[in-house]
Amino acid sequence: MEQLSVNHLLGIKYLKKEDIQLIFKTADHFKEVINRPIKKVPSLRDITIANLFFENSTRTKLSFELAEKRLSADVINFSASQSSVKKGETLIDTVNNILAMKVDLIVMRHPYPGAALFLSKNVDACIINAGDGTHEHPSQALLDAYSLKEKLGELKGKKIAIVGDILHSRVALSNIYALKILGAELQVCGPKSLIPKHIESLGVKMSTDLMQTLKWCDAVNMLRIQNERMNLKYFPSTREYAQLYGLDAKKITKLKKEILLLHPGPINRGVEITSDVADSKNAIILDQVENGVAIRMAIIYLLVAKLNISST
């Protein structure tokens, strides 16, 4: 059986092109499975997975949980607001206590960049990063790239734009890594204050002009303003942001060409994208959600396969 080159999924930065291709190939199979009348396979019947969410989540948490259940794993869930973290317990202690209950794999979302890497070095379990602060969100980037590939074919040479709050977005960084590995051309766009200074060193173009960016690209990923991560004012008002960087039907009509629209959710309708555009035929937002389950099944399945090898 083909294997991943990694034992954890900490970030796209650590993956090779072959890893991404293997995850996509495995996801193709699981996508077929979840569209059958019986959506479950017995693959992970003897595996226990803990989902640790130290930060809010709807889609990612439900998607991981569903992926685990479709693979027949036992699942336990933990969210920080209800836990002993509030009583001062350290991350390592919390996780080691969970592992003592014979858990095989940890899916963790945490507000601190590097938290998943830190955990992988300090506890004896397989770790999947479900978002570490402003740093990486690898499963989201994989499902975004998979959804793009499904619609556009091979991504080599395809022009993909990422618009919005690039500075605070883990989705942006992971997407940049993944799409570069797959050979796409990339451009980020947003107000200068929301674009990291040295972004071009990652091999992406940058623009502050939304219309120019839309005319250039085959697909655009519209990101949410991460208000919860801002302690400064990065732009004058939400209304002005929406006028300059929000996607609406008027701008789309002016383009005179079709482009695909992605959004990782949660959408702030009327800010980065208007309702009519979010619900239009070129928006693949719900395909992203559907593919998210298949991609996460693939990630978990392939990492558990490595777990079995290292314990024998």
Ligand code: NCD
């Ligand atoms: C993203 C996240 O949490 O980073 N959402 C998600 O995982 N679906 C993007 C966001 O919160 O804007």
